[in-house]
Amino acid sequence: MEWFSSPGYWLGRLIFQRGLAALYLVAFVGAALQFRALIGERGMLPVPRYLALMPWRQAPTLFRAYYSDRFFASVAWGGAAVSAALVAGLADRVPLWAAMALWVVPWVLYLSIVNVGQTWYAFGWESLLLEVGFLAVFLGNERVAPPVLVLVLLRWVLFRIEFGAGMIKMRGDECWRKLTCLYYHHETQPMPGPLSWFFHRLPRPLHRVEAGANHVTQLVVPVFLFTPQPIATGAACLMILTQLWLVLSGNFSWLNWLTIVLAVTAVDFSLLREPPHLAAAPLWYECVVIAVTALVVALSYRPARNLLSRRQSMNRSYDSLHLVNAYGAFGSVGRIRHEIVIEGTADPVPREESSWLVYEFRGKPGDPGRWPRQFAPYHLRLDWLMWFAALSPMYAESWFGGLIERLLTGDRDTLRLLRRSPFPADAPPTYVRARLYRYRFTTWRELRATGACWERTYVREFLRPTRLAASRIQNW
Known part of the structure; x- marks a missing residue:
């Protein structure tokens, strides 16, 4: 089917896959280095005790079959090894089915970790990594052109990240409506970075410009992700610039970097470089992608309704596999x-x-x-x-x-x-x-x-x- 593939996005897919694999690598290394004190057998919130209390359906994980600190370390370092192989481009050196299997591995392993991580893993970017990682399984490799349906689903994730964050701000703290939240945010954010002091000391009129630009980027620009090119590319580039601003001003784990690599998938690099010739997708692959798209559309009902709700939830998962989630950030900003x-x-x-x-x-x-x-x-x-x-x-x-x-x-x-x-x-x-x-x-x-x-x-x-x-x- 000619409509199924979009060769012009092959370079965006390449950058996205390498970037996602690098973030998987960071996540697995962090899990391996920190888990013993946090959720290990003798940790503050031990995994065995948690699994004894939690029903299987609410926390599907490999650790249901067996848990030990050594096994957890093997899972984390194994995930890091597979992620490093994906960064190096292994998925592009194997058949399509094998590439998909490779991308399933870090998703399953990290899902197993998140579902036993308890409060230590109760952050929106954990669900975001899993949701995006699930869609990456079906994005293909260099043997086929990127499927349009998966590219649209990735834009849907990006839309929910930005628009959800914008709506939670407008519905939450009045300082966002008054454009004064940035008077405090750089100082009171969870973990300031080396430049946060300088951001905080910017003149207050610039802080108001920051807040206003944030509203435009999160409430207006995301709509243009679903418009024809080159408008969608322009919208994605604006989001990337905004996320780089956030990278410079604070420490938000991989949230900003994952949003950046997501935005890259909406950039049409064919305007700069002619795409190579790519083979037509096999029929079985098209059927799998269509089925997955139907599943994601069905699961999107509650996250979409949440965007329009006056009681909007921030960073919520609606299923234990974290397939389609609600996102948001800083609905309230501390003054002290x-x-x-x-x-x-x-x-x-x-x-x-x-x-x-x-x-x-x-x-x-x-x-x-x-x-x-x-x-x-x-x-x-x-x-x-x-x-x-x-x-x-x-x-x-x-x-x-x-x-x-x-x-x-x-x-x-x-x-x-x-x-x-x-x-x-x-x-x-x-x-x-x-x-x-x-x-x-x-x-x-x-x-x-x-x-x-x-x-x-x-x-x-x-x-x-x-x-x-x-x-x-x-x-x-």
Whole structure:
């Protein structure tokens, strides 16, 4: 069928597939390096305990058959190996059916991880990676032209990402309607980057321009993804530029990069380079793509209705396979930044004048003089959850006590998640406490005088001095 294929998008497909495989690689490496302390057999939220409570249909995963930390590591590193092979172009060196099978592997493996990841994996970009990864299975390789139906489905994902984020903003915090949210966002976002201080210090009229441009890019531009070329290419390029702006201004894991590679699939590179001759798609492949398209269209009902709902959900999955999801970001923007600072002491009796030493995290603000680092697309899961815990203790009910317990026991896997522990694993502290501080970016004058990008003020006690009792830590 001539209408089935679109050779002009072969280069966009190539860039998309390599980029998606690279993000899969980052996700698997992050899972392999962080899982033991978070969800391992002795982690804060152990996988075996979770699977014992969760019905199979709500959490399909390979770990239903068997779980051990060694097996989890094998799954994560195996996924990383397959992803690296896809980055290197292995899928273009094998028959079409084998290429599709190769793309199924990282999707199944990462689905198995996400479905046991609990709160550590409850982020919109996890579902986004799985949804896009599922569609990538049916995009073909260099032996066939890209199928039009899958390209349209990828644009549908991109539309929901952008339009969903735009609508949640307009329905949420009034500062988006007043164009004032960017007065605060760069300072209060979950994990600022090395340029966030400078973005925050832009003149306020420019912040209003930022907010207005955001509304245009998320509420108007996505509609043009479904128009003829070169208009759709122009819309995709505007989205790419907006996402690069977000990459520079903060650390949002692979959300921005995955949105960028998605937008590339809407760019018609035939305007710049003549596409090569590609064989016609086999009949079995056309039938599979049509069936998958029908499935996605049917599953899109609830996400589409969610876009139009006054009670719009943000970052929600409607099925346990994460095939079609709802997305959104920053429906509300904090005006004040709070951070939890965890300290320990070796003194037998904790006093205010005791020698309290600070645990330093890799990404979240701690030492006011330490400039934020760039970590995205790598995802520091503990650092992100610490940001949520500072918003409200209810976000930490399930895991914070486990974190404190592991610091008190000198758990090596937990200490590896930190930038610096003031206590060696074989000599843990006697007591640990947590304190809440208000953080704000310094002014230009303060920066020149002190060299510090943050200024902080003590707010209150978050966790009183706690020791490892025989009964362990139950209600922190």
